[in-house]
Amino acid sequence: METRTPRGFHDVLPDEVRRWQFIEDNARRIFDLYGFSEIRIPVLEFTEVFARSLGTTTDIVEKEMYTFTDRDGSSITLRPEGTAGVVRAFVENSMHAKSPVSKLWYSGMMFRHERPQKGRYRGFYQIGAELLGPEDPASDADLIAMVWKFLESIGLSDRLTLEISSLGDQRCRPQYKEKLVAYFKPEADRLCPDCRRRLGTNPLRILDCKEEGCRKIAAGAPKMMDNLCGECAAHFGAVREYLGSAGVPYTINPKIVRGLDYYTRTVFEVTTNELGSQNAVAAGGRYDGLVEELGGPGTPAVGFATGMERLVLLHEKAHPGGFRREIKVFIAYVGEGTETAAFRLTAALRERGVPAEMEYGGKSLKSQLKRADKSGAVYTFIIGEDELSRGKVKLRRMETSSEEEVDIEAAPALSF
Ligand SMILES: [Zn+2]
Ligand SMILES: [Zn+2]
Structure with missing residues (x-):
């Protein structure tokens, strides 16, 4: 029996999860500020949803999807990204009929069978958002500004470049x-x-090839930016203007291709030079044809996704430490009948909103204080038989080891 995670999958352990929650909390807060609502979609879809939306000649569909035949013979795929599923849900629930603008965000695990490396997993978490309905360049800029605001809120924007x-x-x-x-x-x-x-199937992807030889040849290739039609050029100009007025710093990189077929007009990437080859931490763009491709009415849209693992890696570098769960008060006890009093005091503290944790099983006071110390508790109550008989309890300030006696009845109401 294999009792390890499959290659490319990982656990997020309690020590690390606070940082994850900090990033997720900020995403939620900022997306809320911009009028986005969360949508929760299944981790799997019919394979066709991805084949039709991502394009059959993309790397993801050609060789990276976790696809299996379900018991009824249908082909099912674990989601390799979030947009296709959100658009499928938008169409299936006729969301276009309920409002001319839908702003949706999602988070969760995505699955791609790639070669694992630092910052790249086969099972990875993404947070993303989709803005469906408007074609107006202000919507592109609004979404990009939101991404930037989010990265700012977690203290990373000064280490990132928006292209x-x-x-x-x-x-x-x-x-x-x-x-x-x-x-x-x-x-x-x-x-x-x-x-x-690719020359025969998807020549744009050649611009994206990492091979040295291909890159040299691609350097002199004509650029899409120089070949935009009037409407596309005007749209792009307006996006730039809005971004400028929102104070979002950006550079133009005509080499952005994105690996997916569904993008039209605006595309963007947020990159770092601190994570080696895994340099993109967020990316997105406009996809005006996708809703129709998945059976809905023609609906312009723009969206983005960010990879949590890379954000977390970068965040650890930028802001090391300071992300452990801390308990405010620990409750230790020694002697006959003290455990019940400890249980009651712990409950009373929590009732007042004070994070509290008690000892289980009554080991020696020394080992209880050790555990209290490890928990990061600022204070420890020590309930002893003698004090308890007088209605008292010892309060120990962990940093100084100073102790004083307080009334056990008044203890939960102390200001910690
Ligand atoms: Zn190549
Ligand atoms: Zn055009």
Whole structure:
């Protein structure tokens, strides 16, 4: 029997989870501020949902999905990302009919069968948001500003770079793709095998290849940014203007491709140079064709997702320490009949909102104080037989080891 997590999966242990909660709490708070509501979607969908939304020639669909045949013969896939499922839910629940604008956020585990490395797991947590309905560039900028505000709220924005670009739309991208193919074709022999294949299926992905040879050739390739149609150029210009007016610092990186087929117009990435090759901590963009692709009415949309593991790694570097759970008061006891009094005092403290923890099983006072110390308690009550018979209890200030006697009845009401 294997009693380890499968390769690429990991536990988040109690020592680390406070930091996770801090990041999640801030996400919730900021998304709320921007009018987003949480949506909870299943961790799995029919495979078709992902094949149709992500595109059959993407790396994810081609080789990274956890797909299995269900007992009734249907093909099921563990979600490799969140957008497809949110859009599926948007369509299935006719959310477009209820409001012209839907603002949804989600969080949870995603699954991709990739080669694990630092900051990259096969089971990983994402937080993301989707803004469905408007085509207005203000919605792109609003979402991007929200992402930046969130990263600011957890104290990371000064270590991150926001890059934006435009991928054009169905009017200007096909012509651009032709230009790309014409550019790469004479160089086909010098491209890696993957890119040679991409030349026929998805030439944009060549721009994204990590192979040195491909990167050299791609450096001189025509850029989408120089080939936008009038509407796309105007849209991008407006997004920039809004971002500027919101005080969001950004740079333009025409090389952003994103690995998914559904993006149109605005795309963006938030990157760090502190995590090696896993440099993207958040990314997103506009996907005006996806809702229709999944059977809904034509609905423009823009969204983003961020990887929790990378945020946590970066956050540990930026703000080491300070994220353990702390108990305010520990209750120790020694002698006959003191355990019940300890139980009662603990309950009374919690009733007043004081985080309190008691000893179980009554070990020696020395070992109880050791545990109290380890728990991070600021105070420890020590209930002894003699004091208890006089209605008293000892209060020990852990930092100084100073002790005083207080009335046990008044103890829960002390200011800690
Ligand atoms: Zn390549
Ligand atoms: Zn266009």
